[in-house]
Amino acid sequence: MKTLKVFGNLIKDGFLEVTHGSKAYHVWMAVLSFIMLVGMYSYSIQLEEGLSATGMTDRVSWGLYISNFTFLVGVAAAAVMLVLPAYVLKNIDFKQAVLIGEGLAVAALCMCLVFVIADMGGPARLWHMIPVIGVFNFPNSMLTWDVLVLNGYLFINITIPMYILIMRYQGKTPNPKIYIPGVFLSVFWAVGIHMVTAFLYQGLQARPFWNNALLGPRFLASAFAAGPALIIIVLAIIRKFTAFKIPDTTIKKISMIVTVAAQINLIMLVSELFKEFYAPTHHSISAVYLFFGLEGKTALLPWIWTSISLNVVATIVLTFHKLRSNLNILYVVCGMLFIAIWIEKGFGLIVPGFIPGPWGKIAEYTPTLVEISVTLGIWAMGAFIFTILAKTGIAVELGQLVYKKKN
């Protein structure tokens, strides 16, 4: 009963906290709200007209939504790379970063789920998927696995920080015996959400571009580069705008993780390119389309080459200790890496899977305005959720939000 009361008070205090802030904060939230509203309006058009309002067709049947979903699963899982050293190796430096990382995971997972719903032809019929009242095709369909692991991961990532925050809120020290098992579970789970999401594509014999044993491992490597890269940028912003102390060493340690992951990712990229182009087979044709275009159809070319150049430059810069230690350079490089992997693991992965089609038809995909604004709206929603979580979390950590202080 007492816990409930504390929780209720935390929600109340948290609400006060997130509705008060500096002018910059209010402007930021207003902009996000506006983008979300535009996104919702666009989604209403899509609901009315059907998915024909998007650029998807029978030839390329998954587009921007599923691309962003795939990428964000990676971002969500990357939080675990910070959780592990902080809680298990008792590395103090990471502690502050972890709360932020887990908040990021929650926001990314919410975005993932909304992206999947936005992609559905019949969102009103989604109850068909709820076990017990619907039919849940488990374990045959990898999509049902994905539903399970994503929701499970969301649950873990909400409960652990919630427990820690509620304890801090009351001025108590969280008991490691309670949360460490959860942390271990989330570590395995993070790898799970990656692999399951990769298997979603990897298991399709119809699409040789995805039906590739490296897909899962490369997913892990690229996500562990992109996720912590995003965390570094977010930490830099938080450091600038709040009183939350994040020492340089924390950011530098995270940059080590980014560096190693980016290097491994690059090795795997080389391995993939070698396999596709040293002895090209019929199955390399999608890769040819992606990197060089086919029959004058070259829509993805500027994107993928931007991605590869950013990736290579960022990885080289990160590799040099001197350059990496300069925080300003580090932030720029992290931004480059994030964009590079968003392209590569987003539509650079999903769209070529459909081109050429099963009978060799080359039909390209261009997202429509409706699709783009729904996508932006969902990203704004993610940023909105994260801002709320981070602001409350930081206030609790700083001791500004304490149980019964005000009443």
Next chain:
Amino acid sequence: MNNDNKKWYSLNLKKSPKVDSCGCGNDSGSCSGEKTKDGYDQVMNVSMGRRAAFKKITAGFLIGAGAVSSSCSVVSGDENKEKSGIEWEEYFKGNYKLMTDKEKEETVNRLTRSYELRTGEKINMTSKDAEKDVLFGYAFNISKCQGYMDCVNACVEENNQDRATEMQYIRIHEMEDGKGFNFEESDDNYYHEVPAEGHFYMGTQCFHCDNPPCVEVCPVQATWKEKDGIVVIDYDWCVGCRYCMAACPYDGRRFNWKTPEVPEQEVNKKQHYLGNRLRKKGVMEKCTFCIQRSREGQNPACVEACPTGARTFGNLLDPKSNIRWILENKKVFRLKEDLGTEPKFWYYMD
């Protein structure tokens, strides 16, 4: 499908043969009706009860909403009340595959009545189950096809496909002589007189694989293989995720990107629940070997319409059928056999 009565060479990629395609535990005829309950069934039967509970709870939530506004309104007549009642029942019905015969009949009656309320016209819809000892197969004679596309037109008319986007289940590929089966360089969207000189033609559609990848990936079991080998979709159960479309190596599936339009006078009123009944936006559809015809002992519309006799359809389990004669006497082959999907659609040449 037992390996004993399999009448074609197979890759044998799977470790264990799949004994039962539909998982309902009933080996003969239909997927419903009287049968011994296995574990799966028991779970599903419970779920029917729970869904009823869900329906009631949701009803509580929606009491202030549209359903009530139409049923309480003084202006709206009995017909509107009936219409919203039908919509309500239809929204909460279960997966066709798991319905009892009575439930199947009820939903067919509701759909028929709903069409009558909307248009004033009567349709004739059935839910006929697969016949015993029937397994449908299809053969395509590449030497005979001239690319007239009569099959495509007949298919569209028979199966009530969306006219606005010109949805077609069949694709006819125009190939160049001397290049073999080169799908990359073939043209499946030609608008000129046929047969074009120096070309030959080849049709593809859903191959009704014996080991269909599309069925495996569906998260809600809205698509499955019937006892007679036809891969069907429950249009009302599909959630529109399009995973099956990504999983199909043969481009056999189509999606309703918008509300399909069929002019009232062109609607084929002889319909089957799993076949050519009218679809809605946001669901998958595909060739069903014209289930509304083939289960009545007729040939699919494409076979009937073909002016050259390139298309043969029949029962693979009937030793006297034409399809069996072709499989036994012609050098038949299937497309992308290396994927282990085991299509029930063969090609051959004279």
